[in-house]
Amino acid sequence: CKKYIPFQQIPLQNRAWPQNTITKAPVWCSVDLRDGNQALVDPMNLEQKLEFFKLLVDVGFKEIEIGFPSASETEYEICRALIERNLIPDDVTIQVLVQAREHLIRKTFEAIHGAKNVIVHFYNSTSTLQRKIVFRKDMDGIVDIAVQAAKLIRALTEKEVAQTGMNIRYEYSPESFSGTEVENSVLICDRVLETLGATPQNKVILNLPDTVEMCTPNTFADQVEYCIRHLQGRENAVISVHPHNDRGTGVAATELSLLAGAERVEGTLFGNGERTGNVDIVTLAMNMYSQGVDPNLDFSQIHHVRDVYERCTGMKVPPRQPYAGDLVFTAFSGSHQDAIKKGVDYMRTQNSPYWEVPYLPIDPADIGREYEPIIRINSQSGKGGAAFVMQQAFGFQLPKAMHPEFGAVVKAACDEAGRELLPKEVYSLFSREYLEV
Numbered sequence: 226c227k228k229y230i231p232f233q234q235i236p237l238q239n240r241a242w243p244q245n246t247i248t249k250a251p252v253w254c255s256v257d258l259r260d261g262n263q264a265l266v267d268p269m270n271l272e273q274k275l276e277f278f279k280l281l282v283d284v285g286f287k288e289i290e291i292g293f294p295s296a297s298e299t300e301y302e303i304c305r306a307l308i309e310r311n312l313i314p315d316d317v318t319i320q321v322l323v324q325a326r327e328h329l330i331r332k333t334f335e336a337i338h339g340a341k342n343v344i345v346h347f348y349n350s351t352s353t354l355q356r357k358i359v360f361r362k363d364m365d366g367i368v369d370i371a372v373q374a375a376k377l378i379r380a381l382t383e384k385e386v387a388q389t390g391m392n393i394r395y396e397y398s399p400e401s402f403s404g405t406e407v408e409n410s411v412l413i414c415d416r417v418l419e420t421l422g423a424t425p426q427n428k429v430i431l432n433l434p435d436t437v438e439m440c441t442p443n444t445f446a447d448q449v450e451y452c453i454r455h456l457q458g459r460e461n462a463v464i465s466v467h468p469h470n471d472r473g474t475g476v477a478a479t480e481l482s483l484l485a486g487a488e489r490v491e492g493t494l495f496g497n498g499e500r501t502g503n504v505d506i507v508t509l510a511m512n513m514y515s516q517g518v519d520p521n522l523d524f525s526q527i528h529h530v531r532d533v534y535e536r537c538t539g540m541k542v543p544p545r546q547p548y549a550g551d552l553v554f555t556a557f558s559g560s561h562q563d564a565i566k567k568g569v570d571y572m573r574t575q576n577s578p579y580w581e582v583p584y585l586p587i588d589p590a591d592i593g594r595e596y597e598p599i600i601r602i603n604s605q606s607g608k609g610g611a612a613f614v615m616q617q618a619f620g621f622q623l624p625k626a627m628h629p630e631f632g633a634v635v636k637a638a639c640d641e642a643g644r645e646l647l648p649k650e651v652y653s654l655f656s657r658e659y660l661e662v
């Protein structure tokens with residue numbers, strides 16, 4: 226989008242931030258229907274999952290993890306419904322998750338039979354903590370679990386591909402990667418790449434999860450970078466990240482890991498997911514967009530995205546959620562309102578090709594939001610705020626000399642009501658003062 230200045234085009238002396246920045250969208254994979262779904266009080270039913278799947282396709286996701294088909298009959302049926310009802314566009318790959326366990330892997334292959342494009346995503350946990358507390362195995366034992374699973378998956382895939390011509394790709398996650406010694410992560414990932422027969426033409430997705438965020442975002446990015454530098458099979462892998470948000474820094478961790486070389490991101494809309502959630506893909510994508518990078522995802526109808534999300538998950542998007550929250554394009558303070566008004570006037574009169582409006586990181590219209598709610602009027606609003614609403618919402622250009630007088634009328638009404646006024650109430654005051662005879 227031309228409105229936002231790509232970072233590289235900003236003259237060096239005007240750059241307010243250091244040189245290193247994201248210049249290209251990663252491959253996105255939505256895990257809303259799996260990680261997001263498994264964390265809901267009431268998991269989605271078949272119809273809700275199908276509606277959500279359609280939304281994800283419409284937004285532009287090309288890789289969608291649809292569930293864990295070996296985990297329950299419902300999950301299995303959802304996978305079958307998508308395949309048998311022909312609901313998966315040809316350019317979309319469904320992804321299914323499975324633990325590195327034989328019977329679950331076999332069941333997963335039954336579930337995906339007949340799908341055109343599939344990623345079989347298998348995982349086992351590798352962290353020091355899980356090894357000690359849950360698996361009671363040393364690293365060799367953990368590597369063996371992954372290698373045995375990889376062998377079986379490869380064999381089942383070769384059989385299925387020979388019979389049906391399905392396009393099956395592989396993804397491996399060393400779960401709890403961020404709690405694993407980096408040398409051990411490299412070791413297990415290389416063994417899996419080798420076992421699966423990965424090549425530059427047939428890359429395997431290596432997905433590095435920040436299963437529980439346990440350190441600052443730079444440390445996670447350092448762990449990702451270490452793997453990228455030390456993997457022997459680097460050229461045979463797509464490096465993916467799967468950040469959660471336990472420290473509230475999932476977006477930052479993801480952005481830094483992209484700068485460190487990750488090529489693919491798994492996350493969810495609005496950050497739904499286990500505990501504090503997965504990383505929020507809407508924020509990541511819109512952050513890129515605001516710096517002139519095409520995210521390859523379409524959030525131009527954010528209200529619709531939000532509606533479907535809220536209806537299907539039963540979750541609410543908080544009012545201060547970046548880009549999508551009710552309050553995020555709202556200015557309460559007079560000085561902010563005045564600056565926004567000046568910015569909007571400047572854009573109009575100077576015909577500026579770039580978005581240059583203070584306090585609004587993007588033009589709300591780009592995501593289908595209106596100018597009307599940008600300025601709401603309360604007793605702290607300056608005199609310019611009411612005039613701005615009259616202009617933006619109702620097309621009345623009030624002469625400057627009228628601003629103080631009308632501002633005072635509006636302020637008095639706010640004080641009396643003890644709350645902010647809606648634009649239509651501002652209009653009623655204007656009408657009462659100046660239009661009615």
Ligand code: KIV
Pocket residue numbers: 260322348398400401432434435436437467469
């Ligand atoms: O958070 C996680 O580690 C996961 C894996 C199964 C990829 O969801």
Ligand code: ZN
Pocket residue numbers: 260434436467469499503
């Ligand atoms: Zn997860």
